Amino acid sequence: MRVALLTGGMKAAARRTTLAAIRNDEADLVVGTHAILSEGVEFARLGLAVIDEQHRFGVRQRGMLAEKAANPHLLVMSATPIPRTLGLLIYGDLDISILDELPPGRTPVKTRCITGKKRRDLYHFLDQEIGRGRQVYLVCPAIEDTPDGGLNAVKSYYEDIAKALLPERRVGLMHGKLKPKEKAAVMEDFKAGRLDALVSTTVIEVGVDVPNASVMVIENAERYGLSALHQLRGRVGRGVAESWCFLVSDNQSENVQKRLKFLCSTTDGFAVAQYDLETRGPGDFFGSRQHGLPTLQIADLMNDTRTLHAAQAEAVAMLADDPLLEAPEHALLEQQVQQMFEKAGAMN
Incomplete structure (x- = not known):
């Protein structure tokens, strides 16, 4: 099989060849990133389009891939579940397969909410786990420090907190501004066990599989x-090891605390999706909005x-009886x- 790779970071000559x-x-x-959706990408005979991590694509982006051929077969996949009711509206024209069981040998992750005051105790626990x-993963929401100082930035967190509180451990740094080769080298060191802890932004959110990692710490959750x-x-x-996720937040908003505590109460992705549906709305299915109430009357x-x-x-x-809605009684519906x-343009 002849395989081609297309990414946004390719050099011009390699891109033209591909x-x-x-x-x-x-x-x-x-195989490619969002670059496959860009102008100038023409398929000779696209018959099947597979979109992984579909929630990372906007509605319009998902439609753009399907538009590159005449009705190609479409398979969309996501580890982030959607409520079954919502699935009826978004994917009503697709067959839906749901995998809702953990792989053999895995146990549910225990999730806890804590404040920054407990950080030193948390790091004592991290040191024990490393021992x-x-x-362990340590995730921050920003790369650089913000003017108001309200967010933990990954660079300063790495130097001032992670390395200071884990002085005898090997700590790595990962974020989106690193060059691809640098990111690959850091991730390879972590996978190979040459790093004990990885301080990162959400670039590790998908596509990372390190079975030996047992703790996830999320700052500014x-x-x-x-x-x-x-x-x-x-x-x-x-x-196979018992695993933990710690949501660190000093925000005392009732809505924030309710949201975080709900996540601590369940590992069921469909329950999480249902809660998101009830609190944020399902989005405008025939447009590019991802949240907010739909236009159901x-x-x-x-x-x-x-x-x-x-x-x-x-x-x-x-x-099934009238695929193109050509029957007289369906004229208004067809319009x-x-x-x-x-x-709205193409659907997802």
């Missing part, structure tokens, strides 16, 4: 959405699941559908 291979049917499998041969926190928590608990996403199922079944039956998609 684009020509994709266009001239010289690549059977194309047992484990590794109030600055992250629940799905991001759930994803970060998923970086640990990949081995009557239906209620939380209470009308049975009715939404029935509506979906009726729509499937109708389209409404056309207006909806002309306004």
Whole structure:
């Protein structure tokens, strides 16, 4: 099989060569980042589009890939679940497969909320875990210090806190401004066990698998959405050792505390998604908004699941008999559908 790689960081000559291979049917499998969605990428015979970590793509971005061919098969995957009711509306035209069990040998991650006053006790625990041969992640929301000083920046946190409180341990630093080779070298050192702790931004949120890592510490946890926190928590608990996630926040807002405590109460991704749906809204499905209430006039996403199922079944039956909505009795519906998609563009 002929495989091509396309990323935004490629040099111009290599990019031209790859684009020509994709266009001239010289690549059977194309693997890439968002760069695949950019202008100038032309597929000779795109038959299957696979989008991993689909929640990281905007609605319009997901549609752009499908537009690069005439109705290619589409597979979207995500480790961040969506509520089943919401799935009816977003993915009503797709078959949905749900994997909701932990792999064999894994145990649920224990999650705790603490304040910065407990940081020294926390680091004592981290040192004990490292002494047992484990590794730990320390995640900060910013790279550089902010003017108001309200966020833990990864660079100063690495020097002033992590290295100071773990003086005898090997601590690494990872963030998005490092060059690709530097990031790869740091991650390889962590995977190989040459680092005990890794101070990082959310660049480790997806695609990182280090079974020996048993603790995730998330500073300024109030600055992250629940799905991001759930994803970060998923970086640990990949081995047989008992694993922990600590949400560190000094924010005393009632809503923030309620959100963080909810995450501490469950490791069920579907429960997390349902809570997000109830508190932030599901987004505008026929536009690029990712949150906020949808433009439903009557239906209620939380209470009308049975009715939404029935509506979906009726729509499937109708389209089976009249795929293009050409029957006279469907003329008004066809007009409404056309207006909806002309306004919003391609669906996800």
